[in-house]
Amino acid sequence: MYKYNEFDDAFLAERNAQFRAQVERRIDGSLTEDEFKPLRLMNGLYLQLHAYMLRVAIPYGTLNSAQMRQLALLAEKWDKGYGHFTTRQNIQYNWPKLRDVPDMLDALAEVNLHAIQTSGNTIRNVTADHFAGAAADEVEDPRPIAELIRQWSTDHPEFQFMGRKFKIAVSAGEKDRAVLKAHDLAVRTVRNDAGEVGYQILIGGGLGRTPMIGKVLNDFLPRADLLPYIESVVSVWNQIGRRDNKYKARIKITVHEMGLDTIRELVDARFAKVRPTFGGADLQLFDEITEHFAAPTFRSASTDAYSWAYDADPVFRSWADTNLSAHKDADHAIVTISIKAHGQTPGDASAEQMRVMADLAEQFGYDELRISHEQNVILPHVHKSDLPAIHAKLKEHGLATANVGLISDIIACPGMDYCALATARSIPVAQQIATRFDEMKLEHDIGHLQIKISGCINACGHHHVGHIGILGLDRAGVENYQITLGGDATWDAAIGTRTGPGFAYDEIVPAVERIVEAYLAIREDQDETFLQTYRRVGMEPFKAALYPDAVKKVA
Amino acid sequence: MARAFTPKVITANDLLEGDVIYFTAEDSWTRDLREAELITDEAHAQLRLLDAEKQNIKIVGAYLADAKAGAEGPEPTHFREEFRRTGPSNYFHGKQEAQANV
């Protein structure tokens, strides 16, 4: 994987030293909070409801075992023994003390991690398909592109103080696992009819207050044009994007107001000027980066141990059926470790669990780990014969929950248990839904169903693209939850539709239950997923289940 | 007629610890809402906020939060302030933990 060069190390060391001095100056009173706040945000340090929160970037979700162990160390030494993995492939620490943060950043730098550009109106941590480099359906590993973009955007002088933040995602699979259409800009690696690899560019996606699905701006770019083209897009938006209103500043609004064609013309004109300034150094860099991402040499051995366990052990079989995905090497599998044990906080892992996952990666997984935007941890390369041993180890540490893609594999943002912007809680809603459906032993029968919960309109919990989306609001001083149905986070992306009036905190779990009961009653057969059923029958049957009194009134 | 003024407390976060603190009638900060000054007059509230902000060197983001008088002192009226004085609901961390350790 990518190793920092001396320049990166020096840059990081300098940034950390600067921040250490800034913290000192805030503490001794030479800096006011107004002066200090933008500086701490640039270093990923937020002040939340109960404490500071440090957000650490995990670029394109990739970690090695040493890095994962260091994340565990931070959790134990300077936090309360756990970390929270987010939908942006970051990890958040909820309880750091201001004085400790410089030490935390130095510890992160030891393993090439940092908290830069996890905040502020910059180009944020680039996210990627969490199966990158392993998926069977992939054109090429998208991470070299992600790393190229990361290097180009880190401290890019033109893009440090933009109208708003800018989020980029990359993916190269046939399936979109990176929610490309919910990003300001997305790069999708494709192959044209001539068999050449190139890049499709989407812009204008985003959730939040005004959710929009990204649109294709350019269908096919050769590699040499990719970075200058992205720079042109960001540059055009940075100039014409609205700065008068923070809620209208994102590129999705620019695209909506000006139209895709106008933007395309402007980008093309800008590109004509920008392209000649890229002399090919970016391509050289790309080649260097690519070497760091070379796939490991996959070992070959018998997979009999896997087949035996699969036939003999129903618990293992159930886990294998839900938590494994197809690897490009037929003898290997991609393991998704669920950190969504029923009743636990989605995305939280204890220091001990982090170490267990690091050990497994080191022992069985070619030293590689990934964090998914779905808030789970991935072992991207595992030889199938090692799966029974891995499963046994995971079981010992509460990490063997067989629920990936099921109703209890819920995305939930921190909500009002931590987040200063929240209008309601989301974590306990997720905990209760997962617990309830586990008690009913229904979730495997229900099948693929994604619930996504946000604690405010900012939509960090991706509720708009959940099959069932839940948005927590403050209605006259009490928590109230709006439900949307039919959202989709894949290449067929769709924004969910509101069912109607919201539900109180103690009504939301029964409401979800009624939706699921309705689905089970009207699906054509076991194979028709919730989303397929919704698309076939529409909102009405679910409305009837949710608001029986309203139906009676009309009748 | 002017709308009745909802009583307030002044609250902020501690600069070093980051945790929730409240302003007392003695111009000091407490971690216990019940010890906060309950301000019942609007003009006085603004003045007290200025007093609190004089201590910006050790606090962050002071603001006026709605509160009401309770048997043991001020109590929150909104669930956000209820959570702030308690801690998160998914772990026994934050103020609830600190209080249990007293």
Ligand code: SF4
């Ligand atoms: S969606 Fe709102 S409540 Fe949830 S993490 Fe984002 S800003 Fe906070």
